[in-house]
Amino acid sequence: MNVVPVAEGFARVPVLDVRALMEPSSSVAERLAVATQIGAACRDNGFFYIVGHGVDAGLQQRLEDLSRRFFALPPEEKRAIRMALGGRAWRGYFPVGGELTSGRPDRKEGLYFGAELGDEHPLVRAGTPLHGPNLFPREPAGLREAVLDYMAALTQLAHALMRGIALSLGLDEEYFAARYTSDPLVLFRIFNYPPGPEHADDGQPSWGVGEHTDYGVLTILKQDDVGGLQVKSRAGGQVSWIDAPPVPGSFVCNIGDMLDRMTRGVYRSTPHRVLNRAGRDRLSLPFFFDPSWTAEVRPIEAAALGEAAADDQTERWDGQSVHAFRGTYGDYLLGKVGKVFPDLRAGVLP
Ligand SMILES: O=C(O)CCC(=O)C(=O)O
Numbered sequence: 001m002n003v004v005p006v007a008e009g010f011a012r013v014p015v016l017d018v019r020a021l022m023e024p025s026s027s028v029a030e031r032l033a034v035a036t037q038i039g040a041a042c043r044d045n046g047f048f049y050i051v052g053h054g055v056d057a058g059l060q061q062r063l064e065d066l067s068r069r070f071f072a073l074p075p076e077e078k079r080a081i082r083m084a085l086g087g088r089a090w091r092g093y094f095p096v097g098g099e100l101t102s103g104r105p106d107r108k109e110g111l112y113f114g115a116e117l118g119d120e121h122p123l124v125r126a127g128t129p130l131h132g133p134n135l136f137p138r139e140p141a142g143l144r145e146a147v148l149d150y151m152a153a154l155t156q157l158a159h160a161l162m163r164g165i166a167l168s169l170g171l172d173e174e175y176f177a178a179r180y181t182s183d184p185l186v187l188f189r190i191f192n193y194p195p196g197p198e199h200a201d202d203g204q205p206s207w208g209v210g211e212h213t214d215y216g217v218l219t220i221l222k223q224d225d226v227g228g229l230q231v232k233s234r235a236g237g238q239v240s241w242i243d244a245p246p247v248p249g250s251f252v253c254n255i256g257d258m259l260d261r262m263t264r265g266v267y268r269s270t271p272h273r274v275l276n277r278a279g280r281d282r283l284s285l286p287f288f289f290d291p292s293w294t295a296e297v298r299p300i301e302a303a304a305l306g307e308a309a310a311d312d313q314t315e316r317w318d319g320q321s322v323h324a325f326r327g328t329y330g331d332y333l334l335g336k337v338g339k340v341f342p343d344l345r346a347g348v349l350p
Pocket residue numbers: 189191209214221223229272273274284285286
């Protein structure tokens with residue numbers, strides 16, 4: 001496996017070539033070599049770039065171009081698919097300031113999507129939050145197909161990466177699929193971070209997204225060439241914020257709370273945040289690969305894991321423990337998303 005050389009300054013978010021996980025013809029040794037690199041990154045900062053992922057560059061470009069065209073539409077056209085119209089499925093458009101992190105509005109607008117499920121799907125019929133049909137805009141034409149094709153491609157990629165993560169923990173390659181992700185909860189977002197003053201009226205930085213961790217298992221993020229993503233590093237026992245700048249052709253991967261929980265803190269869900277200082281719009285497209293809604297996520301009993309890490313509840317961005325929680329992944333997620341969109345919560349959540 002090749003580790004792509006990176007310039008000084010962002011060497012601490014490593015760039016990994018994951019080709020061997022994508023190709024059925026690769027040898028066990030080749031797959032293990034990638035897995036070892038992934039394992040090291042997960043034990044270190046919990047963030048890594050991937051290349052050699054095989055996701056079609058033309059599809060990515062098409063999605064990026066169409067997304068820019070959507071955000072450039074007049075506000076009333078974007079509001080035609082506002083999230084309030086998505087109901088329990090929790091889909092659609094929200095304007096700048098419409099989403100909160102730790103109670104503060106983020107300086108971003110965005111589109112929420114998920115697996116496209118019709119009314120006949122059992123979870124939709126049962127009124128399960130975050131499941132249902134997407135709200136696609138009329139304009140620009142083709143955005144619907146691009147989003148659906150991209151979600152399909154990233155779902156395949158996520159399954160392959162989960163096989164690598166399983167190998168990295170000394171587990172059977174199908175460990176996660178067999179227990180949690182054969183029917184994953186897939187959530188996909190397209191964000192536009194507009195330029196603006198670096199500080200809000202109260203003197204705080206004007207975060208595009210405030211400090212947070214992701215909730216599920218694995219996040220695969222496509223970002224444009226603007227930059228602004230920062231990762232909380234604990235390298236050498238020191239807490240510092242390091243940049244995860246754009247690397248052409250790559251995705252940024254990071255692990256979520258459920259993998260932190262499963263590994264008893266050995267693989268941490270690392271806090272991150274975004275500040276767009278570039279003076280132009282920043283586009284980012286996070287894809288969240290989560291356990292199925294009804295899964296109860298349990299610690300892995302594996303010798304490979306060694307000692308559990310200490311619970312980091314007191315240091316966590318929201319003061320919550322990912323280890324003490326009892327219930328299904330759906331329960332966990334609802335507790336989180338209700339805080340992100342308090343207005344919507346009142347209308348659609350149980
Ligand atoms: O836009 C980014 O770079 C990160 C977005 C993010 O962290 C999230 O949506 O969870």
